[in-house]
Amino acid sequence: MTAAKRPVPPPLRAPHIDRLEPARPDYQRILQAHEAAMAASEPFYLDPVTGLAVFTAQALWDRGFCCDSGCRHCPYLERASR
Secondary structure (H helix, E strand, O other): OOOOOOOOOHHHOOOOOOOOOOOOOOHHHHHHHHHHHHHOOOOEEEOOOOOOEEEOHHHHHHHOOOOOOOOOOOOOOOOOOO
């Protein structure tokens, strides 16, 4: 029997501003691709602009630590209260 995954807390689902600037014209498209992958329990999505694979916040959360690779959706970066 496998343990149920802990869902990533909602405030940590959005990319840190240092990793994805909200003023980008493609910001909403990227968030939509991320949320679709999260809803489908996929560990990554294809960036709609570059076509590169990007890990979801849930996949990174499940890892349990920051690997210091600069991941767009890293839930372990400190955030100001929102």
